[in-house]
Every structure is written in structure tokens, then in C-alpha cells.
Amino acid sequence: MRPSLLCWKVFIKQIIQKMKINVVDIRKLDLNLSVVFLAVWQERSVTKAASRLALSQAATSAALARLRETCGDALFVRTRGGMEPTPRASAMAEQLESGVAHLWHVLTQHQTFDPATTVRSFSIGMSDDFELAIGPGLSRLVRDEGGQVSLIFRQTNRHTVEQMLNDREIDLAVVSGTVRRAWITQEHIGDAGYACLVDPEALDCPLPLTVEDYLRLPHLLVSYSGRSGIVDIALNALGKRRVVHTALTHFSAVPAFLTGVRAVVTLPSHAATALERMAALAVCPVPLDLGEYPVQLLSRRDGDGDPALEWLKEKIRAASVSALDVAGAEADSRPLAESRPTLAG
Structure with a gap:
């Protein structure tokens, strides 16, 4: 549960008293304004900030006006792309976000947790x-x-x-x-690479795939945008292109679309390894150098x-x-076809 504004005020008051800062001065500040500031900073929109805080747009605009008066700065400037922060606002944001994070940590650091008994x-x-x-x-x-x-x-x-x-x-x-x-x-908890997934019974070529076979086969694409992926970037660098006949948005749908179909799909190697275990599909190396990416x-x-x-x-x-590690080890252990170009090639 998030700490209430009252808890924050009590905590800050205690800290101020210990530091012998004049509490009367700090009480002149409305701590709600910092919440409004961070909402506008993160949303880049007064309307979205108001919705997120369950406030009216008028109340949020009024709070922003008080913030500007208190800080002596415009803080946010309305542009076609949204509310753009001024340099002063950018400097304030990092300090406020860190301050709120520290406050939350101080308020919750004495919590205990026993996984066997804690619900x-x-x-x-x-x-x-x-x-x-x-x-x-x-x-x-x-x-x-x-x-x-x-x-x-x-x-x-x-x-x-x-x-x-x-x-x-x-x-x-x-x-x-x-x-x-x-x-x-x-x-950073690891690195991931790529692998191909096919139905070996439906292919008309042996594994591992050569780049010629890879380009000749129809492709499934799994992409958030549904348009293109890292394979297309790599192929463009080689002056080549592939034919994508179906684009999906979920990796879990791949077996249903690939089983019994003469096609290939290029996936993160950990996903390919997991799907291979679930269906009668086979993993093989990508005949292109696609590199790796960090997992966070x-x-x-x-x-x-x-x-x-x-x-x-x-x-x-x-x-x-x-x-x-299992996906990477299995990908490394599979033989590559001889004609495997790299991005530099």
C-alpha cells in the first residue's frame, strides 16, 4: 500500500525537526503540488495528469499555476507534442522522483517477509x-x-x-x-539471441538452413508493430529481403500457425527453445548474424x-x-550451414 500524504507530512515534519529547520516555513508549501508536478512530468499532459490523479482539469491547472508561482518558473511549456518541461523542471523532476523513492524506502524498510507464511x-x-x-x-x-x-x-x-x-x-x-x-x-540479468523455428516434416530442404533456403521460404513474423523486425534490418544491410506471409503479435500463437506449414519463423532463442518442447517443431540457427540484446x-x-x-x-x-543459458547453449551446439553471411559481409 502506498503511504498517504499525511504519512509523508508527518515523516517530513520529524526530519525537519531533527534538522532544526523552521517547520512553519515548510508548512507554507503544499506537498500536493509535488504530486501534481510529477504527474504532469510523467504524462506530459495536464489532461492525462488530472485523470491519473482523479482531479478535475481545472484543479490540476490551478495546482500547476501555484507551482509556477512558487518556483518562479514556467516549468512546462505547451507545444504540439505536449507539455514540454523547462530546464528547471527537468532538474526538479529527478530530485523529486529520487526523494519520493527514498521516502517510500524509509517508510517501508522495516517490513518483514516470510515466503512460507506471508500471503x-x-x-x-x-x-x-x-x-x-x-x-x-x-x-x-x-x-x-x-x-x-x-x-x-x-x-x-x-x-x-x-x-x-x-x-x-x-x-x-x-x-x-x-x-x-x-x-x-x-x-541486467542476461543476454538473448535468436534462432529459427520450423516444422521439419513440412520443409522441402535439410537443416540447418542456408541463407538461400532461408530467403526462399515464406516467413512468419512476430512483431509488436506487425510491420518488420530485426531480420529485415539485417537483410536490408545485405541488400536482400524476405517474404512475410503472416504477421503475429504473440509468440505463443506460433505453433498453431507453423505446424504442418512450409515456413520459418525467427524468434528469440529462449522462446524458440520453449516452443520446440511444446510442439513437434525444430530449432535451428539463423543463417544471419543478428547479434544479441540485453535482458533487464x-x-x-x-x-x-x-x-x-x-x-x-x-x-x-x-x-x-x-x-x-539453456537456450544459448542449445543454439551454440547446433551446426550452422556453410553459407552464413554476416552483417559486415
């Missing part, structure tokens, strides 16, 4: 490739040790994770790529030190290392 539910954000590869192992680890702990997996990716963490829809997230926010704690564990900074979250992070690390 608690965690929401974890993952795209379904990580859910397929990491989720089952994580569930087993939690079940073995946390008898009263339940997990809720939520569909998340790097485009939606910031908002979901900010709105506390999820407690933690596993995503690809990098997120840079002062209020988010980011931990994200959480709100104001949850740092929470013993329950730290326990769950430990389980996610263990499940992730297992899934990513």
Missing part, C-alpha cells in the same frame, strides 16, 4: 516470449519456497512497461532493451529494499539464468 500476490510484467521461457521455472521456484505467494503475469513490453510500473499495475518487469528513468531500478529486470526505485520484492527478484534471476 502476498505479485504482478510481473513480461512479453510472452519471456513468459514462455522464464515463467514456468519461476512459478516452480516460487511454489517450492513461497507457499502463500501467488504470481500474476501481465503482458508487458518496453513500450508499455514505464506506464505500467508508474501506475503500479505491475511490481516487477522483465523486458528487452534499456529503460532510462531515475525512478526505475534496472538490472525492472522495478520502481521506491521499492528497493522491500524484502518481498528482493526475494522475488532472486527467484527471477535464477529462472532467467536457467532459461537464457
Whole structure:
């Protein structure tokens, strides 16, 4: 549960008294204004900030006006793209976000957690490739040790994770790529590569695939946008292109579309390995050099030190290392076709 504004005021008052700061001076400030400031900063919109805070737009605008008067700065300037922060606002935002995170940590640092007896539910954000590869192992680890702990997996990716963490829809997230926010704690927990998945009974060519076979086969595409992916970027660099006959948004749908079909799909290797175990499909190396990408564990900074979250992070690390290492080892052990160009080629 988030600390109430009253708790914050009491805590701040205690700190001020210890520091022998004049409490009368600080009481002249409306601490609600800092909440409004952070909402506008994160949403870049007065309307969205008002909705998020359950305030009227007029009340939010009035609070912003008081903020401007208090700070002696415009703070946010209305542009076609939204409310753009001034340099003063940008400097304030990082300090306020860090301050709120520290305050939350101080208020909750004495919490205790026993996974065997504490009843608690965690929401974890993952795209379904990580859910397929990491989720089952994580569930087993939690079940073995946390008898009263339940997990809720939520569909998340790097485009939606910031908002979901900010709105506390999820407690933690596993995503690809990098997120840079002062209020988010980011931990690198591994690296992922790519592999091909096929139905070997439906193909008219041997495995592993050569680049010629790879380009000749129809492709399934799994993409958030449904338009293109890293394979197309790599092929463009080689002056080549592929034919995508079906685009999907969920990795879990691949077996239904690929089984019995003469086609190939290029997936994160951990997802390909997980799907191979679920269906009569085969994993083989990608005949292109697609490189690797980082896998990150994200959480709100104001949850740092929470013993329950730290326990769950430990389980996610263990499940992730297992899934990513197994997928990487299996991909490395599979032979490559001889004609394998690289991006530099």
C-alpha cells in the first residue's frame, strides 16, 4: 500500500525537526503540488495528469499555476507534442522522483517477509516470449519456497512497461532493451539471441538452413508493430529481403500457425527453445548474424529494499539464468550451414 500524504507530512515534519529547520516555513508549501508536478512530468499532459490523479482539469491547472508561482518558473511549456518541461523542471523532476523513492524506502524498510507464511500476490510484467521461457521455472521456484505467494503475469513490453510500473499495475518487469528513468531500478540479468523455428516434416530442404533456403521460404513474423523486425534490418544491410506471409503479435500463437506449414519463423532463442518442447517443431540457427540484446529486470526505485520484492527478484534471476543459458547453449551446439553471411559481409 502506498503511504498517504499525511504519512509523508508527518515523516517530513520529524526530519525537519531533527534538522532544526523552521517547520512553519515548510508548512507554507503544499506537498500536493509535488504530486501534481510529477504527474504532469510523467504524462506530459495536464489532461492525462488530472485523470491519473482523479482531479478535475481545472484543479490540476490551478495546482500547476501555484507551482509556477512558487518556483518562479514556467516549468512546462505547451507545444504540439505536449507539455514540454523547462530546464528547471527537468532538474526538479529527478530530485523529486529520487526523494519520493527514498521516502517510500524509509517508510517501508522495516517490513518483514516470510515466503512460507506471508500471503502476498505479485504482478510481473513480461512479453510472452519471456513468459514462455522464464515463467514456468519461476512459478516452480516460487511454489517450492513461497507457499502463500501467488504470481500474476501481465503482458508487458518496453513500450508499455514505464506506464505500467508508474501506475503500479505491475511490481516487477522483465523486458528487452534499456529503460532510462531515475525512478526505475534496472538490472541486467542476461543476454538473448535468436534462432529459427520450423516444422521439419513440412520443409522441402535439410537443416540447418542456408541463407538461400532461408530467403526462399515464406516467413512468419512476430512483431509488436506487425510491420518488420530485426531480420529485415539485417537483410536490408545485405541488400536482400524476405517474404512475410503472416504477421503475429504473440509468440505463443506460433505453433498453431507453423505446424504442418512450409515456413520459418525467427524468434528469440529462449522462446524458440520453449516452443520446440511444446510442439513437434525444430530449432535451428539463423543463417544471419543478428547479434544479441540485453535482458533487464525492472522495478520502481521506491521499492528497493522491500524484502518481498528482493526475494522475488532472486527467484527471477535464477529462472532467467536457467532459461537464457539453456537456450544459448542449445543454439551454440547446433551446426550452422556453410553459407552464413554476416552483417559486415
